[in-house]
Amino acid sequence: MYRCYFIPNQCKDLFEAATFKTLVFENHGEKVELEVPELTPEMVSHVIETIKNQQQNYLRTLKTNDVIEVMDQAVQKWLNPQYELRQLAEQMLPVITGYDKEMVRLYISRYFRQFRKEKLQRMIDEDFPNPLILDEFRPRKSGGLYRAYGPELITHIFSGNVPALPLWSLTAGVLLKSATFGKVSSSEPLFSVLFAKTLREIDPQLAETIAIVSWKGGEVDLEKLSFSQSNAVIAYGGKEAIDQIKEKVPSHVSFHAHGHKVSFGMLTKECLAATKVWRTAKLAAHDVSWFDQQGCLSPHVFFVERGGKYGPREFAEMLANEMENFQSIHPRAALSEEEQHAIVSQRSSLEFESFESKTMNLIKSDGNTVWTVVYRELKTNNREELFPFSPLNRFITVIPVDNILEIKQYIRGIVGYIQSVGVGCSPQRLTSIISMLGDAGVNRICAVGSMPHPQPGWHHDGRFHLADLVRFCDVESSLEDQMDEFDPYRD
Amino acid sequence: MALKVFQFQYEHNQPFRKFCRKRRVSPRKVKHYTEIPPVPIDAFKLTTLSCHPIEEAKALFMTSGTTNPEKRGKNYHRDLEIYDLSMKTHFKSHIIPDMDKMKMFVLFPTEEEMPNSSLAHYLHIAINTFGTEDSQYAFSKEGFEIDSFIEELQKQQEPILLIGATFSFIHLLDECKERGIRFNLPTHSRIMDTGGSKGRSREMTPEVFRQEMSELFSIPPELCVNMYGMTELSSQIYDRNLLDFYKDHPISTRKQTPHWVKTVIMDLEKMEEKAPGEKGIIVHYDLANINSVMAILTEDMGVQEEDGFYLLGRAKGAEAKGCSLAVEQFIASSKNSEGES
Numbered sequence: 001m002y003r004c005y006f007i008p009n010q011c012k013d014l015f016e017a018a019t020f021k022t023l024v025f026e027n028h029g030e031k032v033e034l035e036v037p038e039l040t041p042e043m044v045s046h047v048i049e050t051i052k053n054q055q056q057n058y059l060r061t062l063k064t065n066d067v068i069e070v071m072d073q074a075v076q077k078w079l080n081p082q083y084e085l086r087q088l089a090e091q092m093l094p095v096i097t098g099y100d101k102e103m104v105r106l107y108i109s110r111y112f113r114q115f116r117k118e119k120l121q122r123m124i125d126e127d128f129p130n131p132l133i134l135d136e137f138r139p140r141k142s143g144g145l146y147r148a149y150g151p152e153l154i155t156h157i158f159s160g161n162v163p164a165l166p167l168w169s170l171t172a173g174v175l176l177k178s179a180t181f182g183k184v185s186s187s188e189p190l191f192s193v194l195f196a197k198t199l200r201e202i203d204p205q206l207a208e209t210i211a212i213v214s215w216k217g218g219e220v221d222l223e224k225l226s227f228s229q230s231n232a233v234i235a236y237g238g239k240e241a242i243d244q245i246k247e248k249v250p251s252h253v254s255f256h257a258h259g260h261k262v263s264f265g266m267l268t269k270e271c272l273a274a275t276k277v278w279r280t281a282k283l284a285a286h287d288v289s290w291f292d293q294q295g296c297l298s299p300h301v302f303f304v305e306r307g308g309k310y311g312p313r314e315f316a317e318m319l320a321n322e323m324e325n326f327q328s329i330h331p332r333a334a335l336s337e338e339e340q341h342a343i344v345s346q347r348s349s350l351e352f353e354s355f356e357s358k359t360m361n362l363i364k365s366d367g368n369t370v371w372t373v374v375y376r377e378l379k380t381n382n383r384e385e386l387f388p389f390s391p392l393n394r395f396i397t398v399i400p401v402d403n404i405l406e407i408k409q410y411i412r413g414i415v416g417y418i419q420s421v422g423v424g425c426s427p428q429r430l431t432s433i434i435s436m437l438g439d440a441g442v443n444r445i446c447a448v449g450s451m452p453h454p455q456p457g458w459h460h461d462g463r464f465h466l467a468d469l470v471r472f473c474d475v476e477s478s479l480e481d482q483m484d485e486f487d488p489y490r491d
Numbered sequence: 492m493a494l495k496v497f498q499f500q501y502e503h504n505q506p507f508r509k510f511c512r513k514r515r516v517s518p519r520k521v522k523h524y525t526e527i528p529p530v531p532i533d534a535f536k537l538t539t540l541s542c543h544p545i546e547e548a549k550a551l552f553m554t555s556g557t558t559n560p561e562k563r564g565k566n567y568h569r570d571l572e573i574y575d576l577s578m579k580t581h582f583k584s585h586i587i588p589d590m591d592k593m594k595m596f597v598l599f600p601t602e603e604e605m606p607n608s609s610l611a612h613y614l615h616i617a618i619n620t621f622g623t624e625d626s627q628y629a630f631s632k633e634g635f636e637i638d639s640f641i642e643e644l645q646k647q648q649e650p651i652l653l654i655g656a657t658f659s660f661i662h663l664l665d666e667c668k669e670r671g672i673r674f675n676l677p678t679h680s681r682i683m684d685t686g687g688s689k690g691r692s693r694e695m696t697p698e699v700f701r702q703e704m705s706e707l708f709s710i711p712p713e714l715c716v717n718m719y720g721m722t723e724l725s726s727q728i729y730d731r732n733l734l735d736f737y738k739d740h741p742i743s744t745r746k747q748t749p750h751w752v753k754t755v756i757m758d759l760e761k762m763e764e765k766a767p768g769e770k771g772i773i774v775h776y777d778l779a780n781i782n783s784v785m786a787i788l789t790e791d792m793g794v795q796e797e798d799g800f801y802l803l804g805r806a807k808g809a810e811a812k813g814c815s816l817a818v819e820q821f822i823a824s825s826k827n828s829e830g831e832s
Contacts, residue, residue, distance in 0.1 A: 337792060340759040341772055341806040345790065348510075348531040352538045355509045368760050 002092070004034040004189050006196040006212040008050045009204070014043055023186060027098040027334060034096075034189060036214050041221050047211045048181060048229045052153055054208040055179035060152075062206075064124065064134045067175055070206055072117035074198045079112050085194045093163045096188055098333030099291060104163065107291075110453065111164055115171060119456040124175060126457035127467035134176070134470075143477030148470040150176025151231030151254075157217075157245060158192060159236035159258075160185030161294045166192045169234045172466055174199075179209040181226055189214050217241060223248050232256060232469055256468060258461055261296040261419030262389070264303065264411070265448055266433070268404050271424035272308030272315055278322075280424055281315065283449030284396075285322035287422050289371070290452040292332050293392045296419045297444075297452050300390040301397045305404045312400035313361065316375035320363040323371040323394060332370045332394055342391035343369040350374055370394060378410055387414050404429070405436055415441050419461070424448040493524035493753075496778055496785050503542035506534070507784050525755060525764060529774045529788035532723050535564035540783040543569045548782070550574075552609035554722045566609070566723050569782045577726045577779040578616050581749040585729035586652065586683055586716060587621055588737050594647075595626040596640070598655025598663070604632065609722045610656070610685065617654060635659060637666055650679035653708070657684040657700065657717075658692035664707055665693075674708045681714035681733060697802075701744075713742055719802065723787050725779035726752045731799055745799030751778040756795045757788075767795045770803055 001022070007015055018037040025032045037043075059067075077083045086108065094101040113119075124131045128148065132138050137145040154173045158166040166182065170192060173180045184192055192212045200207035215222050217237075227233050227249045234256045235245045242257045249255045265287060271280040287299050302319070304312035335343075347364060354360045359377035371394040378388075378399055387410060388397045401407055404425070411418065421442050425433055437445055443462040444454060459465065484490060498518040501508050507530065511517060514528045521527055530540065535554070539545060545567050554564035568574055587593050595618050602608075602615040618626050629640040640663070653660075660682070667673065682704055688695045695703070697717055705712040713736040720727040731747040734740075748754050755764050756771040765771040773793040776786050792803040 335760065337759065337771055338806050341790065344759045344788075345531050345533055348788075349533045349537055351510065351513065352506060352534045355506055355538065367762075 001033045001035055002190075004036050004193050005214070006193045006210060007047055008054065008208040008211065010050050010054075010208065011043075011047050011211075014046055018043065023189065025096045027095045028101065030095045032092050032095040036189060039213055039215050039222055041225055044213075044222055044225050045229075047213075048153065048226060051179040051181065051209045051211055052229070054205070055152055055177070058205045059177045059179065059209045062177060064131060064175065064177070067177060067206075068117060068120045068124075070199065070203045071115065071120055071171060071174060073202045074195065075112050075115045075117075077198055077201070078195075079109060081109075085198055089191060089194055092190055093188070096190060097160075097163055099163070100330040100333070103291070103330040108164065111167070114453075114456050115167065120171070120175065123171075123457050123465060127464050137473075137475060140474070144480060145475040147473050148467075149473065150178045150470055153179045153181060153230045154232045154234060154469070155226045155230040156180065156182040157233070157235035157237065157241075158182060158184050160187035160189070162291050163188050164191045165236070165295075167195065168460070168465075169236075170195065172234075172469065174206075174210075176466060176469055178232075178469075180211065181230065182210070182212040183226075184212060184214045186214060186216070218244060220248065227253055231471075234258070254469070256463070260417070261443075261461070262387075262414055262417055263297050263299050263420040263422070263451060264301040264387075264418075265299040265422035265424070265451065266303040266404055266407060267305060267315070267424040267448065268426060268429050268433075269305040269308030270426040270429070271448075272304070272310045272312075274309045277308070277310045277315065277318060280448065281318035281322045282325075283424070283447075284319055284422075285326050286449050287451040288319075288396045289323060289326040289330065289332070289394050293390065293394055293396075295452055297454065298392070299396065299420075299422060299451060301388060301399055303399050303401050303404065303407045303410070306400055306402050312398055313375055316361065316363060316373050316398040319396070319398065320371070320373040323373060323396075324365065327365070327370050327394075335369065335393055339391070339393055340369055343372060343393060343395055346391050346395070347372060350376075372396070373398060375400075387411060405432060408436060408440065411440055418442045420444040420446060420451055420454075422446055422448040422451040492778060493527070493776060493785065494518065494521060496781060497521060497524070497527050499781075500542055500784055504540055504784065506538045507540060510534075524753065524776050524786075527776070527786045528762075529757075529776075529786040530784045531788040532564060532721070532790060535566060535723050535783075536562045539565070539567070541567040541569075542782050543567075550612070551607055552612070552722045553607040555608075564722055566725075566780075566783050568725070571612070573779050573781055574612075574725045575616050577749065577751065578613055579620055581727060581729065582617060582621065585731065585734050585747070586654075586681070588734055589679070592621055592623045593626075594649055594651045595622040596643070596651060596653050596655075597626075597628045598630070598635070598653060598659035599628075600630045600634075601628055604630070610720070613720070613727070614654060629655070629659075635662065637663065641667065641670075641672060644674050644676070647677055647680070650677045650681075652680070653682040655684065656686045657688050658686065660684050660700070660704060661688055661692040661695060664703055667707060673706070676708045676710055679714075680708065680710050681716070682708065682710070683716045683718055683729075685718040685720055685727075711736070717746075719746055721775075721787070721789070723780075723783070724752075724775060724777045725781070726777045728752065728754065743798050745796055745801055747799045748775075752776065754793075754795075754800055756793055756800065765795065767797065770794050772806060773800070773802075 015037055020035040020037055023034045078086050090105050093104050130138055133148045137147045140146050156169050182192055196210045196212050230253055232254045233249050236258045238260050242259050284302055304315050350362045354362055361375040363373045365371045374397040376397055421437050434445055501518050516528055548567040549570045550568040552566045597614050599614050602611045605611040701712050701715045704715045713732045716730045716733045718727050718729050728746050728748050730744050732742050732744050735742045753776040755774045757774045758765050759772050770792055773789045773791045790806050792806050793800045
């Protein structure tokens with residue numbers, strides 16, 4: 001039994017008397033039980049008052065570099081495999097999420113490397129040409145002075161589909177010297193709590209500005225209370241959840257939503273050259289299989305160009321082969337009956353279709369649902385044909401195209417919802433491809449094989465990561481110029 | 492017997508044969524009916540599953556196709572001899588075990604109105620075989636004649652059977668609640684509903700439905716039976732409570748199949764039977780489904796118990812973990828609304 005919440009030490013007594021609810025997770029033949037406190041409006045307002053005070057009295061007075069230093073030390077601790085909280089996470093996260101243990105372990109290392117000192121600095125430099133404005137008024141190039149203020153308090157509504165994902169917005173808040181009121185998802189409530197504990201080990205004062213708790217989404221009283229006390233609300237979730245949250249956010253509070261998105265991959269014929277094709281298939285299999293395709297960054301479809309040494313149909317076979325290899329190294333999570341059913345019924349529909357059509361081929365793992373590759377020719381100019389969404393959990397469709405730029409017509413239906421596109425192409429093709437994708441509203445274009453791993457400083461959902469959150473204060477040059485007139489020491 | 496039916500369907504139903512071959516299953520290999528690969532009900536929409544040329548088919552039953560009218564599941568029947576026999580035998584034992592005929596009120600349109608509805612045919616057989624002369628439909632060409640039906644119900648002296656779609660009962664219930672009407676039906680009156688409430692009326696769990704019906708008509712809850720049927724099957728499955736009631740058995744509300752239907756709760760990952768008490772996807776083996784395929788993979792979740800199974804609802808539309816799935820639903824729903832406007 002692990003008590004899974006984080007609050008300032010000053011509020012400890014209040015939570016000792018709380019009633020607790022147990023969340024039980026079972027996977028890989030193991031069981032994890034987490035105890036979370038049931039919150040009352042009194043508890044919430046007390047916690048918020050505390051972290052806000054602490055933000056005013058302490059965190060606000062730190063320099064950005066001090067904060068980076070604290071974050072970096074925390075990240076260094078997590079990069080050490082012997083670190084006890086990391087070991088705890090490695091042991092419990094696979095049971096909580098069902099993901100393969102080895103994949104979680106690799107992911108933690110890979111992920112935390114994205115938050116080292118120089119990456120944190122990059123995150124800031126990306127958004128602020130002069131990072132010192134986060135600490136003091138600095139001259140503007142156009143004259144006058146300016147300074148950027150982070151929100152005093154940010155409420156974060158975290159999602160739980162990929163573990164440790166909350167670190168992105170958590171880091172953003174701390175870097176901007178904001179107090180953090182985080183609501184974790186009941187499907188993965190652990191990671192943020194552990195990371196906050198690490199921050200406490202390094203800077204107990206800073207940790208007093210953080211609270212990580214949970215409640216059932218839609219609890220009007222608690223949400224209204226925390227939103228109205230915040231300067232910004234960051235929420236991850238589905239359209240419905242986001243809409244519901246949005247309704248409760250008062251107009252003077254800024255709202256930053258990360259709704260659901262889809263991703264896909266595309267490969268030009270050069271990637272299917274005899275010496276390259278296996279490597280391409282391996283990279284594509286990685287993108288599909290990583291976190292069982294649960295992230296917004298995971299591809300639903302690979303568009304593959306004809307005319308290479310190998311054709312899209314052969315590529316689908318190779319991809320299937322590499323999916324099997326990935327499965328043998330990192331087995332997919334066990335699925336609920338609903339998820340299994342989604343795969344089985346989609347597979348059988350395709351199968352019956354393939355009896356009557358030569359333009360379709362279904363390749364699937366034997367005797368289970370662990371991976372599925374569908375090769376399918378889409379009819380052009382057929383408005384009815386929707387982008388073939390995957391039921392996820394390692395189910396991918398390969399669609400052949402004569403020219404890669406043709407995909408424009410297939411993605412028409414999802415414009416506005418495209419998150420990442422993993423591209424495999426030769427240098428000669430780059431410009432035309434990225435122009436086409438940019439026009440289609442794509443937020444992020446990366447190399448095939450890197451889809452699940454965005455780089456620090458990326459514009460998540462096409463927005464500034466940090467700059468969107470701050471408030472600027474401009475001091476115009478008129479004042480600078482005019483004040484000399486009133487200088488008593490003026491000669 | 493099951494293996495003979497399988498052999499017949501394997502030989503005469505081409506898409507099904509391909510389906511089996513892909514799974515390396517053939518009549519020579521199969522030793523037990525659970526080894527026959529169940530066909531997902533979606534297949535009835537995508538392909539023609541019939542052992543005889545469809546021109547010879549006497550009847551074609553289609554699913555309502557609420558989501559996509561162009562893609563309706565089709566079950567062809569060469570003749571309805573077996574269907575009707577299956578229906579009568581099981582209906583008798585689970586709905587009117589205590590008498591030969593009964594006065595019926597049907598809360599559903601007639602067979603003439605809905606020629607491709609298996610339920611309309613089912614009700615037609617019910618009323619013709621087990622209904623007394625004065626039995627009647629509560630539906631006319633104009634739809635549910637709710638006013639005259641309420642009047643009629645208040646006059647009844649003999650036990651009656653109200654039989655029809657769940658959503659019609661719910662409409663009646665709401666109407667009566669609004670008007671403050673309750674009925675005092677004669678002893679041994681009973682109701683049988685089918686189809687569930689989802690999509691067609693406000694939703695209600697089977698437990699609440701039973702309770703509400705029992706109160707509305709003043710009949711014991713044991714005499715409310717839900718029939719579980721599918722266009723893709725040729726047999727029906729009933730709650731066993733009414734039979735238990737008349738046989739003085741302890742009352743169970745589990746669903747009971749006739750002896751020519753086996754219902755198995757499957758683990759889809761391994762394609763093997765789940766232990767009793769564990770939830771899984773429902774698979775039916777219906778020997779009466781002679782012309783199409785006997786093994787059907789449904790979209791329903793259920794749990795097997797010693798004395799029958801119970802339903803947990805649909806497996807589709809379940810909350811998915813992956814965040815991009817919701818986009819699909821959203822885009823699909825906005826497409827639909829575009830089409831409507």
